[in-house]
Amino acid sequence: MTSNASSSSPHDRQRLPEHLRAEALMEEDAALGLDTDGDWDGDQLDRSDRASLRRVAGLSTELEDVTEVEYRQLRLERVVLVGVWTSGTVDDAEQSLAELAALAETAGALVLDGVIQRRDKPDPATYIGSGKAQELRDIVVETGADTVVCDGELSPGQLIHLEDVVKVKVVDRTALILDIFAQHAKSREGKAQVSLAQMQYMLPRLRGWGQSLSRQMGGGGSGSSGGGMATRGPGETKIETDRRRIREKMAKMRREIAEMKTSRDLKRQERKRHKVPSVAIAGYTNAGKSSLLNRLTGAGVLVENALFATLDPTVRRAETPSGRVYTLADTVGFVRHLPHHLVEAFRSTMEEVGEADLILHVVDGSHPVPEEQLAAVREVFRDVGAHDVPEIVVVNKADAADPLVLQRLLREEKHAIAVSARSGLGIDKLLALIDDTLPRPDVEVEALVPYTHGALVSRVHASGEVLSEEHTGEGTLLRVRVHEELAAELAPFTLAARH
Ligand SMILES: Nc1nc2c(ncn2[C@@H]2O[C@H](COP(=O)(O)OP(=O)(O)OP(=O)(O)O)[C@@H](O)[C@H]2O)c(=O)[nH]1
Numbered sequence: 001m002t003s004n005a006s007s008s009s010p011h012d013r014q015r016l017p018e019h020l021r022a023e024a025l026m027e028e029d030a031a032l033g034l035d036t037d038g039d040w041d042g043d044q045l046d047r048s049d050r051a052s053l054r055r056v057a058g059l060s061t062e063l064e065d066v067t068e069v070e071y072r073q074l075r076l077e078r079v080v081l082v083g084v085w086t087s088g089t090v091d092d093a094e095q096s097l098a099e100l101a102a103l104a105e106t107a108g109a110l111v112l113d114g115v116i117q118r119r120d121k122p123d124p125a126t127y128i129g130s131g132k133a134q135e136l137r138d139i140v141v142e143t144g145a146d147t148v149v150c151d152g153e154l155s156p157g158q159l160i161h162l163e164d165v166v167k168v169k170v171v172d173r174t175a176l177i178l179d180i181f182a183q184h185a186k187s188r189e190g191k192a193q194v195s196l197a198q199m200q201y202m203l204p205r206l207r208g209w210g211q212s213l214s215r216q217m218g219g220g221g222s223g224s225s226g227g228g229m230a231t232r233g234p235g236e237t238k239i240e241t242d243r244r245r246i247r248e249k250m251a252k253m254r255r256e257i258a259e260m261k262t263s264r265d266l267k268r269q270e271r272k273r274h275k276v277p278s279v280a281i282a283g284y285t286n287a288g289k290s291s292l293l294n295r296l297t298g299a300g301v302l303v304e305n306a307l308f309a310t311l312d313p314t315v316r317r318a319e320t321p322s323g324r325v326y327t328l329a330d331t332v333g334f335v336r337h338l339p340h341h342l343v344e345a346f347r348s349t350m351e352e353v354g355e356a357d358l359i360l361h362v363v364d365g366s367h368p369v370p371e372e373q374l375a376a377v378r379e380v381f382r383d384v385g386a387h388d389v390p391e392i393v394v395v396n397k398a399d400a401a402d403p404l405v406l407q408r409l410l411r412e413e414k415h416a417i418a419v420s421a422r423s424g425l426g427i428d429k430l431l432a433l434i435d436d437t438l439p440r441p442d443v444e445v446e447a448l449v450p451y452t453h454g455a456l457v458s459r460v461h462a463s464g465e466v467l468s469e470e471h472t473g474e475g476t477l478l479r480v481r482v483h484e485e486l487a488a489e490l491a492p493f494t495l496a497a498r499h
């Protein structure tokens with residue numbers, strides 16, 4: 001925990017509504033004198049320095065037990081963000097950092113500051129370069145941050161070197177996203193997928209995270225504060241045992257995930273056999289996918305102004321205005337530079353998208369450049385073989401969007417529609433569009449089904465399209481459009497059929 005004995009702990013503050021949180025932050029900043037005018041004397045530096053050293057001591061990240069890998073929480077509290085800006089405009093770089101800030105907040109952190117460093121490429125040793133690392137150390141001291149979050153994936157070596165300079169914990173974007181996923185996964189499968197990805201990420205970094213050990217191995221006789229921890233002699237062997245046990249655990253987890261996938265595949269095949277068309281809602285994180293699912297089906301799915309609120313695929317039954325039944329699946333949100341381990345771990349979940357009959361690609365219309373989100377998501381579509389599924393671009397949050405951005409999107413995207421899951425604007429049109437785009441059952445049948453065959457009539461309702469229905473003395477007179485299999489079952493009662 002931090003050593004700032006302020007009245008409200010950072011944890012209390014995180015649960016406040018956003019606007020209040022900002023106020024609370026300002027209050028505390030004022031109380032700590034952080035809203036400084038640049039006045040800085042040696043005494044202050046000394047004091048903060050001591051304070052921050054205490055923090056480091058409290059942040060032992062050494063693995064006590066292999067199970068910690070699974071349950072480890074980053075426990076981010078007060079963070080400073082740092083990005084390396086290698087290409088693109090300054091706007092791009094700032095947006096990327098703003099997204100990192102949103103990710104950090106989602107993980108429960110308080111963002112104190114963010115800096116961008118212009119470089120041709122990240123520094124191989126310290127990511128931002130040793131001079132900048134020193135400046136970053138100053139910012140860390142000044143703000144009282146306990147963690148630095150880097151906007152990229154750092155090598156184990158970069159993490160260690162940067163930690164050595166800034167003297168607080170350094171994590172990268174990948175670790176942050178993994179942490180959010182770990183907090184949000186609910187189902188057994190989701191949890192297993194996340195811990196597999198976490199272990200994969202941790203494996204080469206075990207030494208880096210066990211800070212004292214890394215110093216000992218690399219730094220020689222620096223005699224730094226970590227030396228007293230009980231990892232000296234047999235440290236190397238312990239790490240090796242840890243690695244082996246993690247590998248074994250990973251293998252076991254892979255098998256479990258494969259089994260869970262099998263049972264999900266069976267369910268999906270079952271739906272396919274019944275020819276129920278499937279629609280997948282996919283898109284960038286926080287675009288409003290779950291809100292749209294709720295709006296379209298009345299399902300009570302968790303909606304949160306947080307990234308990656310949804311991690312487990314939710315499948316709901318829905319009906320088109322013409323009464324055709326289809327399944328509607330909510331999916332994991334995507335984000336730029338989704339950590340490779342996660343794409344791998346969630347491949348099976350994302351493959352559902354590839355097998356859908358239609359994708360509702362939801363994009364946040366109130367974002368300044370929704371095109372970037374569209375492109376990032378399509379990259380993942382390509383990765384999981386979902387590029388040839390018909391797609392409707394659903395530009396959501398039309399209520400809050402810039403009309404010019406909306407116009408631009410609707411012009412650029414051929415199969416697009418603007419809606420607001422919140423206000424309901426455009427939802428009727430979207431429902432009609434889904435109806436038009438979903439594959440049609442292909443046989444039109446007229447049949448008189450006796451009342452003793454009520455179940456057959458229900459199935460026609462569920463998977464076919466009922467054009468007319470009349471209850472006569474002899475049974476239900478149906479004019480319907482159904483797929484071949486059902487047409488065969490209706491055959492005994494058929495009056496007329498045409499293709
Ligand atoms: N203004 C506005 N806000 C919306 C609309 N639809 C959703 N939101 C808000 O956007 C935020 C994210 O909504 P979700 O439905 O959780 O988004 P999601 O795409 O499922 O997000 P993840 O599951 O986290 O990837 C919530 O705060 C919603 O209230 C809309 O039409 N207009």
Ligand SMILES: [Mg+2]
Nearest residue numbers: 289290309310
């Ligand atoms: Mg969601």
